[in-house]
Amino acid sequence: MADGDFLALGGPSVDGEAALRPVPRHVALIMDGNGRWAAKRGLPRFEGHRRGVEALRRAVRAAIEMEIEYLTVYSFSVENWSRPREEVQSLMGLLHRFIRNDLAELDANNVRVQVIGARDDLVAEVAALLREAEQMTEENTGLTLVVAFNYGARQEIAAAARAIAEAVVAGRLSPDEIDADTISARLHTADIPDPDLIIRTSGEQRLSNFLLWQAAYAEFSFLPINWPDFDEAAFRSAIDDYAHRDRRFGRVEPVTCNAKTGS
Numbered sequence: 315m316a317d318g319d320f321l322a323l324g325g326p327s328v329d330g331e332a333a334l335r336p337v338p339r340h341v342a343l344i345m346d347g348n349g350r351w352a353a354k355r356g357l358p359r360f361e362g363h364r365r366g367v368e369a370l371r372r373a374v375r376a377a378i379e380m381e382i383e384y385l386t387v388y389s390f391s392v393e394n395w396s397r398p399r400e401e402v403q404s405l406m407g408l409l410h411r412f413i414r415n416d417l418a419e420l421d422a423n424n425v426r427v428q429v430i431g432a433r434d435d436l437v438a439e440v441a442a443l444l445r446e447a448e449q450m451t452e453e454n455t456g457l458t459l460v461v462a463f464n465y466g467a468r469q470e471i472a473a474a475a476r477a478i479a480e481a482v483v484a485g486r487l488s489p490d491e492i493d494a495d496t497i498s499a500r501l502h503t504a505d506i507p508d509p510d511l512i513i514r515t516s517g518e519q520r521l522s523n524f525l526l527w528q529a530a531y532a533e534f535s536f537l538p539i540n541w542p543d544f545d546e547a548a549f550r551s552a553i554d555d556y557a558h559r560d561r562r563f564g565r566v567e568p569v570t571c572n573a574k575t576g577s
């Protein structure tokens with residue numbers, strides 16, 4: 315983009331610095347359409363998911379190249395448990411293989427893996443695998459790959475509300491101290507900036523219980539391609555489109571900031 319116009323910001327819980335950059339600091343991906351990709355080709359759904367992992371690898375490499383700081387991927391939602399048993403098993407198998415095969419490369423590329431989602435109801439082996447990925451990469455300082463696994467935004471917000479209620483009952487927090495930051499600090503994403511851009515593939519235009527709280531000021535990009543077809547060109551094109559958006563954060567009078575002059 316041609317050093318476009320960006321908005322200077324000043325809201326209390328808004329990352330103004332990130333909003334001034336042509337490249338979003340945090341991109342979140344809803345990797346949708348694996349099943350449709352496979353169905354169109356007469357292939358089993360599993361093949362769509364397998365090709366989806368390849369698209370995920372490409373997306374991580376492109377994010378590193380574009381110097382995106384956080385990439386969050388919706389890999390398994392709390393609602394996904396209601397899929398046929400074999401499909402759930404194949405998704406678990408893919409997660410297993412992704413971590414086993416790709417963790418060393420992610421680590422070598424200075425990628426830090428963080429996992430968001432409920433851990434309590436995961437089988438011990440999967441929970442251990444996720445913990446291993448986090449622990450092995452926790453010192454890394456490059457891209458943070460946030461894997462949303464067994465994740466549901468409403469469940470996350472309910473858990474935060476429960477933690478706040480417990481703090482009030484215990485006398486550690488007064489109800490009149492509760493504000494948006496009190497809630498943000500109790501989400502799985504407490505130490506992660508809000509997403510600047512959320513990309514969903516497959517043509518669907520909804521959030522499906524993904525980052526509902528954190529998406530308050532996110533920009534959206536709904537792409538008509540299925541996730542296995544998401545490649546570097548599609549990613550770069552979405553980022554280029556983002557760079558031309560005016561982010562107002564609820565302001566009436568946006569303050570324009572020229573990326574070159576800083577004016």
Ligand code: FPP
Nearest residue numbers: 345346347348349350366367389408409412
């Ligand atoms: C949506 O496609 C995709 C998912 C439910 C899972 C996304 C998972 C991957 C890309 C691979 C797994 C990666 C890890 C790290 C576990 P869909 O099945 O809903 O497609 P459809 O709507 O066309 O049926």
